[in-house]
Amino acid sequence: MLAARALQEMGYTEVASMTGGFNRWRDAGFPVAKERQLTPDQLSRYSRHFMLTQVGEAGQRKLLDANMLLIGAGGLGSPAGYYLAAAGVGTLGVIDGDVVDLSNLQRQILHSTEAVGRSKVESARETLTRLNPDVQVIGYQERITRANIMALVKDFDVVVDGSDNFPTRYLVNDACFLAGKPIVHGSIFQFEGQATVFVPGQGPCYRCIFPSPPGPGLVPN
Numbered sequence: 001m002l003a004a005r006a007l008q009e010m011g012y013t014e015v016a017s018m019t020g021g022f023n024r025w026r027d028a029g030f031p032v033a034k035e036r037q038l039t040p041d042q043l044s045r046y047s048r049h050f051m052l053t054q055v056g057e058a059g060q061r062k063l064l065d066a067n068m069l070l071i072g073a074g075g076l077g078s079p080a081g082y083y084l085a086a087a088g089v090g091t092l093g094v095i096d097g098d099v100v101d102l103s104n105l106q107r108q109i110l111h112s113t114e115a116v117g118r119s120k121v122e123s124a125r126e127t128l129t130r131l132n133p134d135v136q137v138i139g140y141q142e143r144i145t146r147a148n149i150m151a152l153v154k155d156f157d158v159v160v161d162g163s164d165n166f167p168t169r170y171l172v173n174d175a176c177f178l179a180g181k182p183i184v185h186g187s188i189f190q191f192e193g194q195a196t197v198f199v200p201g202q203g204p205c206y207r208c209i210f211p212s213p214p215g216p217g218l219v220p221n
């Protein structure tokens, strides 16, 4: 009855009694949520996630419906992309303007020896969809610029910044701040690594912590 009262207060007097049940609700054009059905293969593939109370079947459905954008398919984007695809994040955007180089292969594990000379985005798409056919990979073979960044981030739930230079890092930070999108940052130097999550409105952004980039030549990439 509380639901009926709430609906009445919202102005839904016609259906507030809930007579006619679900069918009448749906036929009257009110919102309904249809739950994604997992296939037998998916039940098997993600069965270990179902044992984790923090994920479960409901969480897996959310992951399959999620969109994440990977900035860069290099040393940071490779392991992140692999694990996100394996976990069943349903849509992965990958942006990278480079081609695979032999000197990348010792760390950029998305790419194989046969992929040398080919676009990193294409190579990433092949590797990730071979790992998990549930994942749709949207490739952008281009560099991030002020002109394309806002349009890119707007369609994604979360952005993973695996870029290798400071101008891109600040650009991605500013765009995600303005668009209200969480960013997962990764950075490494030799044997050390850092991962940070910036959620707009829930703490500082990258620029709050590092107001200006280091001078040229101070930090190797």
Ligand SMILES: [Zn+2]
Binding pocket: 204, 205, 206, 207, 208, 209
């Ligand atoms: Zn800030």
